[in-house]
Amino acid sequence: MKTSLLSLSIPLLCCAAALPAYAVQALHDVASFITAKGTEERLSPRPALKLEPLAQPDEAFPTVMVDTGRTFQTIVGLGGALTDASAEVYARLPAEQQKKLLTAYFDVEHGIGYSLCRTNIHSCDFSSDSYTYAPPGDKDLAHFSIDHDQRYRIPFIKAALAAAPQPFKLFASPWSPPEWMKTNGSMLHGGQLKPEFAETWAEYYGRFIHAYEKEGIRCWGLTVQNEPMAAQTWESCVFTGEEERTFVRDHLGPALARAGLAGVKLMIWDHNRGIMYQRAKAVYDDAETAKFVWGTAFHWYVGEHFDNVRLVHEAWPDKNLLMSEACLYPFDPGRFQDWSLGEAYGNSLIHDLNNWAVGWTDWNVLLDERGGPNHVGNYCFAPVHADTRSGALTFLNSYYYIGHFSKFIRPGARRVATTLNDDRLLATGFRNVDGRVAVVVMNLKNEAIDFRLWIDGQAVTTNSPAHSIITFID
Secondary structure (H helix, E strand, O other): OOOOHHHOOOHHHHHHHOOOHHHHHHOOEEEEEEEEOOOOOOOEEEEEEEOEEOOOOOOOOOEEEEEEEEEEEEOOEEEEEOOHHHHHHHHOOOHHHHHHHHHHHHOOOOOOOOOEEEEEEOOOOOOOOOOOOOOOOOOOOOOOOOHHHHOOHHHHHHHHHHHOOOOOEEEEEEOOOOHHHEOOOOOEOOOOEOHHHHHHHHHHHHHHHHHHHHOOOOOOEEEOOOOOOOOOOOEOOOOOHHHHHHHHHHHHHHHHHHOOOOOOEEEEEEEEOOOHHHHHHHHHOOHHHHOOOOEEEEEOOOOOOHHHHHHHHHHOOOOEEEEEEOOOOOOOHHHOOOHHHHHHHHHHHHHHHHOOOOEEEEEEOOEOOOOOOOOOOOOOOOOEEEOOOOOOEEEOHHHHHHHHHHOOOOOOOEEEEEEEOOOOEEEEEEEOOOOOEEEEEEEOOOOOEEEEEEEOOEEEEEEEOOOEEEEEEO
């Protein structure tokens, strides 16, 4: 049997990390890790490969070509969401399974090293109930309290932070203002923010951030509104592009500044790629609004539209792009072995990163045997599911596919020019702060493909099995 991830030690990586970047290249050794359909290989190490001098690639032979001298965006982090649902399921696990889960996600050596996480501001669909931090009519937020989160979510986030060798970045998103601030009188089914509560709602964000800070949980970033163009059956609130611009410019941006939170990374949109260019334009073309905004967050639902991610960067290169939510649904435990689940993640990660995303976050890190809990029955997949009756954890192949990126592409890594001459493969490459180069190669086809990995005038011929993903470390 191949070595499993959770028992994996990586002497090749440790040795490489101890050497200067030029010395690593001089060894001509490349480590690699593979996950492949129809095998037991899951982030499993392969024998080291020898790079040999090769001045120019051969156009006629399938080749992944890497130029480490040409760099692009810097990575903030890669990870997933620490929701109420994940926290509640975690709390129901035996202590040894809790430790296993945290190691699997946050330990860099024995897990996949999540470095960027998301959480919800009061309730979302993946909460067991609908709740807020302020009672009806509390316009001055005199009774603002995060006591609800003390039971599950805050302990879970603290445990995750304790398990991470370096603290991960955390950003927060609201799904809806409290019902008493909205036109439809409900946190569910869309509705809009009443103008008379714009200042109260703007202050609410800062209250949340400061309350979490008092618990030792720092909020690195913030999105204005989750999915602002969708009136969902769960917590939701509709903002047009112009309304989001006005709210940020006249209320939220100034409120964060007054609260001493101007350094929090504020992101607009937080919805699908389809109209992200138009939503970015509505905000960024107004200089007074744009000065408050760090970047655009986006999701992967309703089409791929990867070119729109690139276009937003090209139009506003001083603003950042962050993929803030992805999940697969509807939930069906019969699909736990479905290889397409992981491939959907690999495909999106490669294309989003190659189109200038600086971060990428999955949705719930953990769900139960039903794909919840979820107070509106909107069940979905997570990379890890727990059977709360037995405590057993099931790691889907999506966990390993994400790990091929999050484990080896670390915060501060810069994307390097990575090109291909064969459309059957997908690839991306990054140079980490320690000098190591990570190249991810993915094969979505039903056939194995021999190809050459060419890095800065050195190359080796290797093989990509059908429906596999490989990360090479030089």
